[in-house]
Amino acid sequence: xxxxxxxxxxxxxxxxxxxxxxxxxxxxxxxxxxxxxxxxxxxxxxxxxxxxxxxxxxxxxxxxxxxxxxxxxxxxxxxxxxxxxxxxxxxxxxxxxxxxxxxxxxxxxxxxxxxxxxxxxxxxxxxxxxxxxxxxxxxxxxxxxxxxxxxxxxxxxxxxxxxxxx
Amino acid sequence: xxxxxxxxxxxxxxxxxxxxxxxxxxxxxxxxxxxxxxxxxxxxxxxxxxxxxxxxxxxxxxxxxxxxxxxxxxxxxxxxxxxxxxxxxxxxxxxxxxxxxxxxxxxxxxxxxxxxxxxxxxxxxxxxxxxxxxxxxxxxxxxxxxxxxxxx
Numbered sequence: 001x002x003x004x005x006x007x008x009x010x011x012x013x014x015x016x017x018x019x020x021x022x023x024x025x026x027x028x029x030x031x032x033x034x035x036x037x038x039x040x041x042x043x044x045x046x047x048x049x050x051x052x053x054x055x056x057x058x059x060x061x062x063x064x065x066x067x068x069x070x071x072x073x074x075x076x077x078x079x080x081x082x083x084x085x086x087x088x089x090x091x092x093x094x095x096x097x098x099x100x101x102x103x104x105x106x107x108x109x110x111x112x113x114x115x116x117x118x119x120x121x122x123x124x125x126x127x128x129x130x131x132x133x134x135x136x137x138x139x140x141x142x143x144x145x146x147x148x149x150x151x152x153x154x155x156x157x158x159x160x161x162x163x164x165x166x
Numbered sequence: 167x168x169x170x171x172x173x174x175x176x177x178x179x180x181x182x183x184x185x186x187x188x189x190x191x192x193x194x195x196x197x198x199x200x201x202x203x204x205x206x207x208x209x210x211x212x213x214x215x216x217x218x219x220x221x222x223x224x225x226x227x228x229x230x231x232x233x234x235x236x237x238x239x240x241x242x243x244x245x246x247x248x249x250x251x252x253x254x255x256x257x258x259x260x261x262x263x264x265x266x267x268x269x270x271x272x273x274x275x276x277x278x279x280x281x282x283x284x285x286x287x288x289x290x291x292x293x294x295x296x297x298x299x300x301x302x303x304x305x306x307x308x309x310x311x312x313x314x315x316x317x318x
Contacts, residue, residue: 007253007254067251103288103291104290105250105290105291
């Protein structure tokens with residue numbers, strides 16, 4: 001099982017850049033080849049969301065017990081305004097990252113994909129950001145989206161990785 | 167000299183014990199949801215042990231279940247088949263020890279799935295509760311099986 005991360009790394013180099021389904025993943029790789037337990041991923045926001053056109057960094061840490069235990073994944077602190085993400089820490093509330101819902105048949109690519117899908121479908125019933133969850137619950141999409149756009153473009157919550165006009 | 171109650175670490179409150187007895191009798195007589203009965207029985211043992219008993223019930227499969235998982239014959243494994251827990255091809259190993267789960271028939275290396283099932287009761291691939299399906303022993307075909315299940 002110790003080779004699992006190495007196998008994933010090898011498989012990813014074939015999948016990424018070829019499979020159009022994962023075209024949004026700019027990178028998903030270990031921070032250093034010496035330590036395969038620490039990974040980082042750079043993704044672009046999904047289309048038709050206020051995150052589109054922005055890039056986000058995910059920090060991934062797989063424990064000694066991975067894949068029998070889920071990896072720890074979070075966004076870079078103060079970069080992701082989302083109702084299921086704690087803005088200050090970047091912590092993500094997602095069931096598959098929870099030990100009770102995790103299965104060892106999942107891999108890091110699945111995890112990143114699940115998080116990317118979460119960006120497009122916020123889950124207001126288990127919020128870490130109450131303000132945004134309230135807007136989702138009230139069905140006020142335009143207020144929700146413009147609040148996120150405001151934060152992403154350097155609004156008062158802090159500066160985020162905005163992609164400059166190309 | 168200490169009393170019976172002190173020695174056996176039970177409260178001397180006979181009323182509460184009578185209630186408990188009545189509840190247990192009721193649960194036995196009704197069809198008896200086993201969790202309610204278990205919780206009630208757990209009240210009879212010290213608190214520290216209660217937690218252990220009730221939690222253990224929640225997660226993990228008994229070792230006997232894991233040991234009894236049906237093995238998959240090497241001839242039935244194809245070159246590309248791999249264990250989805252370790253991602254290693256079964257045939258990379260000259261003596262693969264592969265088992266399948268009852269009901270869903272998903273296959274894994276015994277070594278990998280044993281660790282998983284010691285902490286969980288679900289199939290890693292379909293999340294099926296592996297304990298909810300008692301393996302049916304089909305005796306109608308026993309005579310037809312060539313190797314009599316005697317391969318190691």
